[in-house]
Every structure is written in structure tokens, then in C-alpha cells.
Amino acid sequence: MSSTFGESLKLSIFGQSHGAAIGMTLDGIPAGLPVNMDELQAFLNRRAPGQNHWSTPRKEDDRPEFLSGLLDGYTCGAPIAAVIYNNNTRSGDYANLADCPRPGHADYTAQVKYGGFQDAAGGGHFSGRLTAPLCIAGGLCKQWLEQMGIRIGAHIDTIDGCSDNLFDPMAPQLEAVGQDFPVLDAQAGEKMKARIAAARSQGDSVGGCIECAIIGLPVGIGEPMFGGIESRIAQIVYGIPAVKGVEFGAGFHVASMTGSENNDNYTMAEGKIRTATNNAGGILGGISNGMPVLFRVAMKPTPSISAAQQSVSLSAMASRELAVKGRHDPCIVPRAVPVVEAAAAIAIYDLILSNTQTSRRK
Amino acid sequence: MSSTFGESLKLSIFGQSHGAAIGMTLDGIPAGLPVNMDELQAFLNRRAPGQNHWSTPRKEDDRPEFLSGLLDGYTCGAPIAAVIYNNNTRSGDYANLADCPRPGHADYTAQVKYGGFQDAAGGGHFSGRLTAPLCIAGGLCKQWLEQMGIRIGAHIDTIDGCSDNLFDPMAPQLEAVGQDFPVLDAQAGEKMKARIAAARSQGDSVGGCIECAIIGLPVGIGEPMFGGIESRIAQIVYGIPAVKGVEFGAGFHVASMTGSENNDNYTMAEGKIRTATNNAGGILGGISNGMPVLFRVAMKPTPSISAAQQSVSLSAMASRELAVKGRHDPCIVPRAVPVVEAAAAIAIYDLILSNTQTSRRK
């Protein structure tokens, strides 16, 4: 019941890695919003593997077919549905998953949850492949937000402890993120690629961290309590496989700051209200304060590694050694950058649609 | 629209800090679940200020009045509603909030969002006081989970960078958390209290981090994608004021681990399937794997400090100096420990109710 997200819009994602197709439906989108297909495809291409030497050669075709909801380049008000047919698989790579779960994957938990009936091939519905339809929906939302002057951009913060520069929390320089490898500092990017190559050659994998910024959000977006920007972004971002941490603004650093250090004082700048610092990451009480929204996402190293690992046979209830074969990404962080942007775009656009406030006290 | 949480159960929280009452409704709870009122009150007392010398003397009465949903000590199947009447306020402490927002609070964002109509006194609906009804609902869910053999406990991990021991991720020692001050290591606790006292004397505040563990969760709880345990716990925990980070298992450390280090290998132990390590924090693909669930929550230092701060006058659109008067907690982390337990209990119990799987392949 929970491959569904949203309050004003309703995003529904379906598909298994080796099923006929994966896709999404997006309901509740107003009519008349323009859609640029080339821009959308370019956004999806940032996610697809097999594009660069630093990701897996297993080539996924992320070219969606829109079944409904669009007419002559505009949303028509009816639910938007898009599918991507699966055509490049090697199911032989995934034998034995039902009985010997791979460490770090959802094989075991899904096997038990679904009573032995889950479609385990390729990770089934839990595969990273399902971030493709998330990117379709998010790519569309990104465009609609940009038309409102709201821009979202992310970059790799760290891979395997090797760091990029951070965004300037007062004015994140989204346009400075590299097109080919999503970092601000190209040299840091080269070090990261070297770490990834090293991991690949060792048959191991590395994790990392992604930083995302949202610029131009007007003041007052977000709902109280469980509908705040942090609640919503965290809820959707944790739907991306491998995410193990989400923090906003100064994040976990707040735990060692004092109030006088952490509070963002208000100032006037060019006739607008701003804050002198931005430890809040643009959010107070779950609601936007007009400063850039910033958050970081920790992604664990991909679980599929070549080294022999210990598993169990569910039928025998006994230990088994397991070696995962096949072609695997040693690091999914670079490909996950657009996925994080997509997730944020969906959450923010949903909150924009939910904003019903019109009265203003004179 | 978003002071509401849950899919199978529906929790709705209402109230403003200086309004007539705060409270909650909890719909969708099965009938026949026993409720121990003394145990619930003891749980609520862990949250209330004015209980100890290390929190604010402003005494809140967290004694709820149940209006519906319970009969002779059992849930009766109808929605459960409870209120706490506000009676100990000093509204004079909060003058001027409408025009000069306090840094770090939601004054500014709520003022703009609600067009000038918000009830700003005491922080209104954004006040930490609203964690009391969350604790009523969570305290009830904690009891019902315990009847199923699922236990939740949390402790202070750090205050102002000063650390307690962490839970043993393989077997969190919930019973070892101090009753008076929620830490595992009493000496660390004394250091923390000293830090808090120092902050109080300086008219400043300190932040911290809370670690929470869930023991006894059966395998298979959690829904795919946006309904996973991380998604749900993060969504509700970010509804607690001052939370700026939530991480699971190894959390942000995964960013510098390799796959071979991070993967939890499977083992057999006493005829049961376990993992040799628990970097996953008990969750794979959003679903429980039978190991303890562990997560950490970063809380920023309370924004109300005595020092003069910079604000703006919304009417004049010009800078103003601001001094927050009144009695304030220099650190809310100790009081937030039961709140985090409550939030986790609600999210987990909701997922338990959502678990409709019955078929098992022979």
C-alpha cells in the first residue's frame, strides 16, 4: 500500500526489476502546465547506468512512454501515466535469491513479508531500477517548479569519505555542479572516480553522501507537524534504496552547537527579510522561511559485491556461503543525484499544491 | 492538513500552547486492547517540565482527560480522544511575537503562512507543548506493542558533544537507561547536566542527539518505498520540534564504509536467522529483518535564549534588536527522549496494523 506518495498530488510507482515494465501514475496535477520532453529525457539520462565508465555496463533504457495525462505538450488535468518497458536483463545473474538472501539487499525481508511469493529477480520491486519512474515524476515536477522560479539542484558531497565543497548555504551555486560528474570541485571529482575504480577492481563498493538545495521557495510553504518540509522530504527520500540518513541545514552538527551559535538572526537585505546565517536550512517549524533549503542524504555502499559472503539457506535453515555474480555498480551515488532532486521536487510541488492560504490581515 | 499521521490508524493532534486545551484523537485502533493508566501517566511524566532541576521551572500539567474510546480499561473500537487543559501560562512572556519573530522559532514562517492570523502566543501550534498529546498516543501504542513482545527505548546519545555510550546494536540494553536521567553511563549523565547548567547560567542553550532502539519486531513489518520503516519513522519524528536529522543503523557513517564493511552477513543463532553485524539498523528495503531497529535523532539547541538577538519588525520592515524574556529550557533533549519513543511507537504500531499478509507458500 505504500508505493504511493502525496496529499494533493498522488504518485503511484509500480514495477519489478525483471517484470514487463516499470512506471508511475501522477494524479492531481492541474491542467495547462507545459512539459518539455527533451529536458525530461536529459534529466532521466543523468540517472541511467551505462552512460559513463564509472558506472555499470548494464545498460538500462530510461525512455518513458506516456500513456495519458498530456496533450500537445501540456498537462490535460487527467492522471499522468508513464511506463518504461524492461528489455535489457540477465535473469541468470539472480538465481537462488529465493533461498539464499544476499546480505544488504531486501531479499530476506521481502521473502518473509510476502510469504515466499515475491518476485525476487533483480531485487523485484525493491530494485534501484524503480528510481527511474520516480525520476519521471520528479523531472516533471522540477520543470513546473522552475516555471514558478523554484530551482532544485544536488551534487555529490562525499564518496568514501572523499569530499567535494559544500554549497554556500546563503546562495547555493547550483549552476556550478559539473554536468558530467556532479561535483562542484572537479579535482575532488577525480579523486572520487579513482575511489570508485579502486572499489570496482576489488569487487567491492563504496557509499557516499549527496547534498541538495532548493532555491526560490517562497515563505510559508509546508504544513505543521507531520506535513512539514522535513517530514515530507524525508518520507520520500527514504523511499530511495540505500538511503540511511537524511539531515537538514546544519543537520547532526546542531547537536554540538549552542543556541546563540545555531539561531539564524533576521536581517533586512535589499528590502527583503533574510537570515544572517542558514543553520536552519531554510526551514522553521517545517515551513519555508525564504532562505535556501538544504539537506544531505547518506547512501550506503551498494550491497552487491563480488567477495564471498555469509548467508543462510531459508529452506535448510543453515549457513551458506554466497557469491553474488553479475555486473554491478561499485557506487550508485553519482546516479542517485538526480533521484534525490526528483524526490525533493515531488515533495515540494505537493506542498505547493496544498497551500490554500489566501486571507491576509490588513 | 498535516497535524494528522497514519495509514491504518489516524492520529490527529490539535491545540495551541496558550489555547484552551491541547489534545489528540486516535482512530482505527482495534477494540479489546488493555490500557494501563498509571503506566501511561508515568510515561507522560518523563516528558513534563518542572520535574527536575535540569529543566524549566515552568510547570506543565500533563494529565490527560480521556473523552472517548476507552471503556473499563480497554479500547472499545471507537476513536480515542484525550485532552489536556492549559492552566499554567504566562502570556506576558510572549508579547510582540506577531511583529518581531524570534530567531530559530516558527514565529516568522507561521506568521507569513497564516496571513497574520496565527495564534502566536507561546509558539501556538508549533510549541513543544504539542509533544504532550503525541506522547499520549505514543504511550498507548508503546503498551500495545509491549503486549506483542515489541519494546521501544531511547536514551540521550550526546548533549553539546558530550557522549553517552551507544546501545549495543546486537542487543540494545533498554533496561539499563537511567530512570532519573535517561543515559546508560551515569557519569556521562553528570557531565551532560553540568553542560546544561552552564548553558542556563549563560542564558544560552545546548542541543544534542537521541538514540532509540526497537526490539522484538518480527520480520516483514514495513511497506515498500514510501511506507518503509525509515520513511514512516522519519516522517513522524520530524514532526517533533527542533529535529534536524534522522539516521538509521550506521547512519551517515555508511558514506565512508565499503560494501564488504557495511553488509550485514546472515548467520544462524539458536535456530533463528540473524545477522553478524547490524549496520542496517534492523531494516532492509524499508522492512524489518528481525534485528534490533536503531535510529538517531539530532535536536537543535532550543531557540529561546536570553542573549540579545537580531530580528526584524514585520510592520516596519526594518531591523530590531530582540531579547526573549521568560523561563526557558536550556536543553530539551532529556525531555524529548520519551517523545522520540512515542513517535516510533505510533509509526511501528501503524505498520503492524497495515500488515495484511497471510498467505505462505508451502
Add this chain to the structure above:
Amino acid sequence: MSSTFGESLKLSIFGQSHGAAIGMTLDGIPAGLPVNMDELQAFLNRRAPGQNHWSTPRKEDDRPEFLSGLLDGYTCGAPIAAVIYNNNTRSGDYANLADCPRPGHADYTAQVKYGGFQDAAGGGHFSGRLTAPLCIAGGLCKQWLEQMGIRIGAHIDTIDGCSDNLFDPMAPQLEAVGQDFPVLDAQAGEKMKARIAAARSQGDSVGGCIECAIIGLPVGIGEPMFGGIESRIAQIVYGIPAVKGVEFGAGFHVASMTGSENNDNYTMAEGKIRTATNNAGGILGGISNGMPVLFRVAMKPTPSISAAQQSVSLSAMASRELAVKGRHDPCIVPRAVPVVEAAAAIAIYDLILSNTQTSRRK
């Protein structure tokens, strides 16, 4: 889980007939909407029993206490909560309900559903008393709709087969409904009162039908498929006890009309688009077309009658004769008129809030 209604707003109703209090929370209402308490109380008084000789002498006090959400006569953006304390009960009237269910009431179904733990006194959560908090929420929504030029009014169509005039479907004359007894034709009203009195003297009860109209709804309100005006109004109206039928426009008569008879042709009138007839009841494809919305609600005769009836003992699983004692309404239709208006107001106001369409093709 389903004493909750709404998509943009969230209405939650709680309480049992003999519990401490009944009430409601209403989340998602924009701030700055004025509330007229006298007008609200007058609306609630239309529902309360004991006001007139044609209803039960059991006097309910429908005076709500607002706990949150309002400030100085305006909504403040936070959830609105209101309670009505129960103080005039005669629980002795309801002995034996747990074992011998009263025919026509929810005693049996709730007893089984809740495993024997339901609060059966007075009908518990299924009592008609729970229409009082529905009227609080609906009374508020009615006021906010009126501020937008949208008016809702209902009258008794029939009682025990004795008919009032119907509204003019082209221009329902809401203001002509009697204040004391809600009919258009006072003489029909007198006949109806006579039928009710006759039923009372026989210890029996009578049913009836209510017609409701909504005037001034702009074109385009309503969502496709399951979110259309009919879907939403029917969903909430069937939450009123005793409702057994809901029809829109020509309703069940459409079954014997031809297309040429039923289609409402379009015309121009004073520069506006209208239809020449209104068999559609103002709704096409679930969406308002600018004509008055009309619907009728069938209400069964109140099940509590004095005559001996046949029941069973659930413990003995054997037949029992049963006589319901106590003071009961011989007809709830007159009191249900404001309840139907309240339900419609909530559904319509929710749809108004959901209307996010802004783009218009040039």
C-alpha cells in the same frame, strides 16, 4: 479508521453517546476565516432534540466548547477542535444491549465487530448524537461557503409518504423553508406533524426523505471519478445514521427517462451559460456546471419503538423477545435536515480547497 473524512481538510469525529464527551477536529482550514458563534449555535439548535413538541423530550445540550483553532473570531490556521460534554443521560434505558441487540440498530454488528468490547450504551459511537459534532464542522463550513456566495439549504421532502413541495430545480427557494418546521408548504408540515404524533402515540416511528440544494457553486468544482461531487456527498451523507438512499438531480427517475428527455440543453441567460432543465442536479462528470446542485436523502424510521420485537441472546444463541424502553424520537427527519446541510457543506468546502487549477488557455 473511518470516522475521518476529507482530502484537503481532515474532519475527525469522536465520542460515544454515554462517554465523557463527543467532539470533532477539523484540520487543514486556512487561517483568517471569520466565525460567527451565534450563527453557529443557531444552526446547532436546529438539530437538538427537546426543542419542540414533535421531538423527544430527552434534552441534549449542543453547546460546543472550542479548544483550539480559533482566535478572536477567526480561524488561526491550526487544527480546530470542539467538544460537547455529555450530561443528560439515562443509562438505565439501555441495559442488556450487549446480549440482546435491538433490531435496526448497530448493536449486533458493532458487538461482533469489536469482539464484545464496544461501548454499547446509548448506541455508543453509532448514536445519532454523533451528528452534533458533524454539525459543528458543517456549520463552520456553511459560513465559509456563504462568504464565497455559496448557499446550502434543505427541507423535508416527505414524512411517511406525506409530501412537501419540491425545490424549483432552476432556482431553489432556500429562504422559503420554514424556520420552525423545515418545509416549504406549511400545510404539508401540519400533516407531517400529525403523522409523527400518531406514530408516537402508537409507540412506532416513521421515516422520510430530505431534499437539499446548493446554490452559487462556480463551474468546475469536483474531481474526476471517485472524487466527484456525488461520490463525496454520498460518502459523507451515508455517515449519518439511518440513511438508506442518496440520489442526485432527477435521481432514480432517470431510469425511466429517455436521453432526449433527460439531457439538459445549454442556453444563454443574461450573458451566462445555463441549462434549460436541471435533471443533472447541477453535476456532470462529478463536476459542477453552475446550475443548482440538488440531492435527496432517504432516512429509515428510527429503530427504537415500543412494540415488542424479536431478538436473540448472543450468549444463549436463542430467541428472545425484546422491548425497548425509554424516550425516543418517533421521527428524526426534521432534526436531520441541518445534519444533511452540514454534511454537504463539509464535502463541498473540501472540494473547494482541493481546486488547484489556475492556468487558462488564452
Add this chain to the structure above:
Amino acid sequence: MSSTFGESLKLSIFGQSHGAAIGMTLDGIPAGLPVNMDELQAFLNRRAPGQNHWSTPRKEDDRPEFLSGLLDGYTCGAPIAAVIYNNNTRSGDYANLADCPRPGHADYTAQVKYGGFQDAAGGGHFSGRLTAPLCIAGGLCKQWLEQMGIRIGAHIDTIDGCSDNLFDPMAPQLEAVGQDFPVLDAQAGEKMKARIAAARSQGDSVGGCIECAIIGLPVGIGEPMFGGIESRIAQIVYGIPAVKGVEFGAGFHVASMTGSENNDNYTMAEGKIRTATNNAGGILGGISNGMPVLFRVAMKPTPSISAAQQSVSLSAMASRELAVKGRHDPCIVPRAVPVVEAAAAIAIYDLILSNTQTSRRK
């Protein structure tokens, strides 16, 4: 936002009549439920036009392609998605819809609601064609209910005032409904077909009424207030185009019954609790009482008729005469019979999944 239905399951329907494809996603279905594709196709065929001489020759291919959610004949726990590609259209039949709305259709309301951006061809998202994906979801739910011993069946009650026999409310004879023409009394069926043929030759259309029964529902299914069986069935059934009335049990007849006539007294029959009559239609307080559930649905005559009608030009804001060309059903009631069954099956299966009650008082 509202082509989505369900609380425990989530049904999402997409597609426009002349778009690339129509389809549905169904999330929240447990794994391990068998699916019989032949049975499903036979169910869908009952809906498709062009099967018999009494419906339109425009042939729709209702053969769904399942993209996800099923594996080797069983549900796998992941969302189920199915599409039907559109391939037999004559878009020339629908010129001019954007400017001159057809009376009785949703052309006008959707045109205004969507600011001129709606996909109007063939009725767009409001076309009766969208009942095909509803039947896919409902056909699956019907099978799963049958495996639990719950059977759903419907028949034509009336067409153009010409009546079939009604179901026996104490034991609806589902198996007696004709396979070729869904009536109980074949002679009545012949009269109905004659009425339809007469309407066709006149270029007009006729409406009718459908009666539906649910047998074998255990006691206790349904949620209080807005989640009752009537609320849920009505909400989904009103999502079927042309529905203008839904009534349960004795329906609108209750308005002229007394309590002594309407109350269903309890009896013991073969050791089970039953009622002597079934005016309640198997539902008390929104919850099943173990008796057959019965409801009737009124469907208006199809709006597309050949006769000249009056419309307006939206651009000129002036009257226009309009003649609808093309091939149209003179009566959709026979084809709507499986659609009503499908809708009921989805609503009931959703309530079955929501039933979390386990405790029983000893």
C-alpha cells in the same frame, strides 16, 4: 487527485478515451493470491461493447496487459499495474467538443475545470471507456472475495421502466442471472431489448436501474461513520459515469415505512443469527450483519443521441444547435452490470483488508 480509491488498498485509474492507453494500478494487495486470467477475461468481456447486437458496433478491445504485480499466476505483493492500449477509435466523430459542449456529457464542466486544456476527444478521462480498468481491478477483487466465500452478482432491475424480478433479499439467486442478457426473467429481458432497439431506431437512448447483491460477507465488515459499507460503495459507484442514484436495502421505500415495518427482527436459523426480513440490505451502522447486502443503482440514459440539441459556443457565448454524430450505445445498462459488480468488489475487498480486529472477550 481523485481517480484514486481505497484505504488499505489503493486503486489508481488513468487514461483518456483517445489517449495511448487506459489502465490501473492496484497497490496494497497481499502476496500469494491466485489469479485466473481466463476468468478475468470472461468478466471483462461482459462489459465490452460490440459483443451483442443490442450495443454499439464500436468494438473495444478489453484485453489488458499486466505490467507488474503478478508472478506465475499469483500476486507477488508489489503493486499490480495493467494497461489496455486504445486502437479502435474514430476521432472524427468528436470534432468541435472543445467549443460546443454536448448536453449531458462532462464536456462543459471539464472544459472549464481544466482551463481549456482538457483532452476532450471521446469524452477524455470522463468516458465510459474508463470503466474497463475499473473492471480489471474489480474482476481481480471478485476472485479473491470468492476464495473467501463472498460472492457478488448483479442484474438489470429496470430499463426504461420495464422491470425484471428483484433478487430474493433473503437469498439472492445470483446464479439465475442470464449469461447473455443479465436478467432473472428472460421475458422481461426481451421486452427490455425491444425498448433498446426502439430507442436506437429513434436515435434516442434509455436509462435503467441495476440491482447488486453480496452474499457470504461475514458479520462485522465495515468501518464507522464515513467508512461504512454504504459510504464506500456509494463513493466508488458514483465514479461510474451516468450514475444518479444509489440506495441500499429497502432504499427510498424506507421513507414511507414505519419502524415496526422496517426493523428486521433477529431470529435463529440452523444455529446462526439471521434476520426475519432484510430491509436493512445486510448493513447496520455501516457494518455487515451477515444477511445479503443489496443495493440498487440508477443510471441515466446515455447523453449521446442523434436528435438535434441546443448547446452554446463557449468562444462566442451564444446559442448553437448541435447534432452528435457517430456510433453510440442507446443503453449502457446491460454493459454496466459487471462494472457495478467490480466497484462493489473493490470496496468490499478494501474493507476486508482494513479489518484489524482480533481480540474477543472471553
